[in-house]
Amino acid sequence: MTVVESWAFVDGHGHGDGCGDGALPVAPDDAIAVLRRRIAHGTFESWLAGSSGRLLAVVTNAERAMVMLLNGAGDPGEHATDPGAEGWSDGFVLANGQSDEYPDEDTVPLEEALRIVRHVLATGGPPADAAWTVDR
Template sequence: MTSTPEGAVSAWTLDGRPVAADEVGELLRGRIAAGALETWFASASGRSLAVVSNGERAMVLLLEHEGDPGEHAVDPDVDPDGWSDGYELANGQSDEYPDADTVPLAEALRIVEHVVAGGSWPADARWVVDR
């Protein structure tokens, strides 16, 4: 977890606007409904939090700095051979990911809200470090 000198968790922003943890779910659901399936949050400390969704599942990535391979949420309870498509990036690219490297959308929203609130993964979330 990254903290400010006073010990408070660094603030997260979206497009330069501060984002409160309790607005994350509504904000992301609205963006996804509008077709904006890729969202990047930034923290004052240089960390990035990305969500790329296909409307049903989402890849959630937490990066410590630009160029960091980061860490991402995983779902060990799905078919390890399953894949989903429809992950539309802001640049128009359409990706597909293994289901094990994504989580159901509701879980993604819970994870992102927790990271925005406290700076770290929820204790019960599953993730892998890609560094």
């Protein structure tokens, strides 16, 4: 039997995020519902910690999202990409208030991001058909 990693919402430092979503493991579909709710309420940066110590970050502007998977704090990680996308998007607001912009090729449409996040939470990795770049 394969044991899949459990995931919980945390702050960017790997601690319970204090917004009522943190510390308790969350099922993949429930995590997507929480992400949608957080985005609808203007929280554009979300982190989940896996039971193995990995971190999954989602930073969005409500249209596109940067999805990063890290082996732990300080790891350059890997991220979802959109090969061939042109231009830049802004409005990626971090928890500290900083507003970032990213090349569209380093982000994916929000629905694709949520599909990828759900798959990572369910299986431990991105879907085979998702474009992915390792930054290590």
